[in-house]
Amino acid sequence: MSEMKKIKNLKEFSTSADRFEGANLLCPGCAHSIIVREVLNATNDDLILAASTGCLEVCTAVYPYTSWDASWIHIGFENGSTAVAGAEAMYKALKRKGRLKQPDREPKFVAFGGDGASYDIGFQWISGCFERGHNMMYVVLDNEVYANTGGQRSSSTPIGASTTTAPAGRVSYGEKMNKKDMLAIMAAHGSPYVAQVAPNKWKDMVKKIQHGLATEGPVFINAMSACTTEWKFLPEDTIAISDLATDSLVFPLYEIIDGRKLNITYRPKNVIPVKDYLGAQGRFKHLFKPENKHVLDEWQARVDRDWEYLQRREEAGV
Amino acid sequence: MADKMELRDVEVWDGNMAASQAMRQVQIDVVAAYPITPSTPIVENYGNYLANGYVDGEFVMVESEHAAMSGCIGASAAGGRVATATSSQGFALMVETLYQASGMRLPIVLNVVNRALAAPLNVNGDHSDMYLGRDSGWIQLDAYNPQQAYDLNFIAFRVAEDHEVRLPCMVHQDGFLTSHTAQGVKTLDDDTAYNFVGEFKPMNDMLDLDHPVTHGVQTEEDWHFEHKARQHNDLMTKVFPKIEAAFDAFEKLTGRRYNIVETYNTEGADAVVVCMGTSVETAIEVAKELRADGKKVGVIGIRVIRPWPHAQIAEALKGIKAIGALDRSSPNGTFGMLYNELAGTVVNSGESKVLTNYVYGLGGRDLTKVHLREIYAELLANAEAGKPTTPLQQLIGVRGPKISFH
Amino acid sequence: MNNGWNDFEIGAMLRSFDGAVNGIATTLQEDRPYSKSNSFTASVADWRIEKPIFNKDYCIDCQFCWIYCPDISIISRDKKMVGVDYDHCKGCGICAEVCPTNPKSLLMFAEQEDEDKALAGWPEKEKKEN
Numbered sequence: 001m002s003e004m005k006k007i008k009n010l011k012e013f014s015t016s017a018d019r020f021e022g023a024n025l026l027c028p029g030c031a032h033s034i035i036v037r038e039v040l041n042a043t044n045d046d047l048i049l050a051a052s053t054g055c056l057e058v059c060t061a062v063y064p065y066t067s068w069d070a071s072w073i074h075i076g077f078e079n080g081s082t083a084v085a086g087a088e089a090m091y092k093a094l095k096r097k098g099r100l101k102q103p104d105r106e107p108k109f110v111a112f113g114g115d116g117a118s119y120d121i122g123f124q125w126i127s128g129c130f131e132r133g134h135n136m137m138y139v140v141l142d143n144e145v146y147a148n149t150g151g152q153r154s155s156s157t158p159i160g161a162s163t164t165t166a167p168a169g170r171v172s173y174g175e176k177m178n179k180k181d182m183l184a185i186m187a188a189h190g191s192p193y194v195a196q197v198a199p200n201k202w203k204d205m206v207k208k209i210q211h212g213l214a215t216e217g218p219v220f221i222n223a224m225s226a227c228t229t230e231w232k233f234l235p236e237d238t239i240a241i242s243d244l245a246t247d248s249l250v251f252p253l254y255e256i257i258d259g260r261k262l263n264i265t266y267r268p269k270n271v272i273p274v275k276d277y278l279g280a281q282g283r284f285k286h287l288f289k290p291e292n293k294h295v296l297d298e299w300q301a302r303v304d305r306d307w308e309y310l311q312r313r314e315e316a317g318v
Numbered sequence: 319m320a321d322k323m324e325l326r327d328v329e330v331w332d333g334n335m336a337a338s339q340a341m342r343q344v345q346i347d348v349v350a351a352y353p354i355t356p357s358t359p360i361v362e363n364y365g366n367y368l369a370n371g372y373v374d375g376e377f378v379m380v381e382s383e384h385a386a387m388s389g390c391i392g393a394s395a396a397g398g399r400v401a402t403a404t405s406s407q408g409f410a411l412m413v414e415t416l417y418q419a420s421g422m423r424l425p426i427v428l429n430v431v432n433r434a435l436a437a438p439l440n441v442n443g444d445h446s447d448m449y450l451g452r453d454s455g456w457i458q459l460d461a462y463n464p465q466q467a468y469d470l471n472f473i474a475f476r477v478a479e480d481h482e483v484r485l486p487c488m489v490h491q492d493g494f495l496t497s498h499t500a501q502g503v504k505t506l507d508d509d510t511a512y513n514f515v516g517e518f519k520p521m522n523d524m525l526d527l528d529h530p531v532t533h534g535v536q537t538e539e540d541w542h543f544e545h546k547a548r549q550h551n552d553l554m555t556k557v558f559p560k561i562e563a564a565f566d567a568f569e570k571l572t573g574r575r576y577n578i579v580e581t582y583n584t585e586g587a588d589a590v591v592v593c594m595g596t597s598v599e600t601a602i603e604v605a606k607e608l609r610a611d612g613k614k615v616g617v618i619g620i621r622v623i624r625p626w627p628h629a630q631i632a633e634a635l636k637g638i639k640a641i642g643a644l645d646r647s648s649p650n651g652t653f654g655m656l657y658n659e660l661a662g663t664v665v666n667s668g669e670s671k672v673l674t675n676y677v678y679g680l681g682g683r684d685l686t687k688v689h690l691r692e693i694y695a696e697l698l699a700n701a702e703a704g705k706p707t708t709p710l711q712q713l714i715g716v717r718g719p720k721i722s723f724h
Numbered sequence: 725m726n727n728g729w730n731d732f733e734i735g736a737m738l739r740s741f742d743g744a745v746n747g748i749a750t751t752l753q754e755d756r757p758y759s760k761s762n763s764f765t766a767s768v769a770d771w772r773i774e775k776p777i778f779n780k781d782y783c784i785d786c787q788f789c790w791i792y793c794p795d796i797s798i799i800s801r802d803k804k805m806v807g808v809d810y811d812h813c814k815g816c817g818i819c820a821e822v823c824p825t826n827p828k829s830l831l832m833f834a835e836q837e838d839e840d841k842a843l844a845g846w847p848e849k850e851k852k853e854n
Contacts, residue, residue, distance in 0.1 A: 011787055012803070013787070014800040015802070017749060017750055017752050020796065021762060022764065022797055022809065022811070023812050028771065028794075028795075028815060028817075029817070029818055030794050033794040034791075034792055037794075037796065038791070045749070046749075050392065061738070063535045063536060063545075063736055065762070065763040065766055066532035066761055066762060066763060067764075068530070068740060069530060069741070069748055070530050071530045072530075072532045072533070073395050073524060073534050074534035074535070076414060076415065079385065082350075082380065082385045083391060083392035083395075085389060085392060086390060086391060086394075086395075087396035087524055087525070089389065089393050090376070090392075090394075090396035090398045091396065091525060093348055093393075093398060099398070100525065101527070125381070125382075125388065128380055128381035128382075132378065202791050238818055239821065240821065421735065422735045422737075423734040424735070522737045528745055529739065530739070532738040532740065544728070544729035545732075548729045548730065549734075552734070
């Protein structure tokens, strides 16, 4: 087991040598790269990376350029998880057979995918990888929409959001379904560690990534990735919007260990109303019309209920 | 270290057993697989070898064929020997990843036990899945019996993994007719088999931590064509010499001779059928009997489907007057693949030949010796007349009124 | 870059570095043997409409700008903010937004703004309103 990187504070963290490079093609202000940087900088271990088709992939490996300083593979939209699982299987085989080129080094296997690639089209592949227990980490860059293809709804799109395939209109308030609870589903796989993270809470994120990388078995990380383009806010506001999400508890930060034990890892000092979060984004602006007030009320009620549930589960300690 | 298995010089194996034994002997590093009829026993046999210590690689039983090939791609890019097996619907589910494997130049070996494609659902052998793979950028080898299914696996690994080739390779055999029919198979001992293929030599391997590599990039209109051109060029120019060399080496080792295009009684023949799979063996039997009756007929079996052996087939067809292209897959709105490919090959040969198309054996329907005698009679009439005496395309062995086109 | 179909690596494979590297996670950018395929060697400077200008007089080296920069464009060395990498900065403005000093140590200016002029006209400390 390699030694865990010491990251006591932000100054110490800032001495990291990034293994993700600039002049990638992600939008200005994109949270994807903030998340990827925090994940990669959390460790000095060798990394074998994969990405599913999506914003991150199409913006970081466009021939003749790569933005990756560790080995990286992309196959398709649905199989980033299985790509890295295949590589992990090869690592195990070559280790057993004594054919690793650097036998004293233990790389970590990490796959990235958007919510479309993870909640929807690649769901089965992730489920298979987790059921089989590959030693890998899967990180969802959850921007709650098919952003790469121009903003279509996914099963992660929250209720009331206007997307290009479920737009708000004269007789519709947009998305009708609640966001899929992916963390609960992955915890139900018996994963040793699943966690929800947000890039604005970098310390919480780094701690969880380090814990995840030190955990044997398949680890699932759902990272909120505020999308300036599809959530419709200004690029400089990515961190501010992320703060609204975590402080309104729309995106609570917690972890579940061994599929059972739930820990809340961030409790806002001042919980802000959900409507403050929704009101800051163009995708929800129609909810502030009088006829859609019921959606706002339902939102707040649901966030309150979910928070209550998380706290009860944490207290129960089972 | 995996245990060695003692084999008799001749084992009674079906095609699935033959393929799985070859997979065991080459000591694959990662097999990611999913079971489907009729290739399931390959995967089951392999699991059995693992359970008994005859395999020391990783065996990943995934949740779908798409994941099987996805896992194979990840494993192969990581840097090691990789193979799997599938059939039919599973092959169809894999198609997306087949293009990705070949485009990334990963030398994966895929045993395809040929089976029809639904709808209607059918578990028996025809060549629909094999035809579906023909534009995927893979090398495709075709076995006509269990012995060949065994032998061609060694050829496949040796050619695919060659650094001048680095293209994935399919080994096809007919569902049930080969896969489930036990025959005598001459074996190689474990060391001889392994040494024929040799130790895997990694290239652009992700697990070489000192040389980080990016696999699976995006190329748009500014670069895509060049990469596809390179892959096509390598298929067209680099594969045949390597296959030829592997066939020569294999003959030296075993005495068994393989050819890119197999010819039987084509010397001085007026008419030949061109076919694949088990039908080649049936056709040889009939051709022999007809030769004994003084009929000048022969058989051409396609051994390498991709790359298409244009020059070798043109050579084999020299002087032949009538050709019957036998396609075991529904063309669904055109001529059969073999007919079209052969037409492309003979049209510039400078010789006048009559080419007709027979669609047969869909969903495992038997191709009988009676069918072949009828076909040869028609082909000989074509040769005699110097023009088609039948419709250009006929479906044979199907119930109801005669069905033919053009 | 490569010109013809016959002179690039098969499989459209790209290398991040020229030759062997070891311990890249602890090797700073200036010490890395980047290959010409590494996007580090490319520039997105022409994406910018506005650029951040850094005024080190007010900087407390909190590193908020470093952690939240999506484009690895805040250059920090030895726990100190050194400056902005204008080859890779896309001008999103997050760094200026998260800067906690008063006045800010990073502010956004029009791309054509002269740095000396910007520094000379840097705003005063804002008085807190009671």
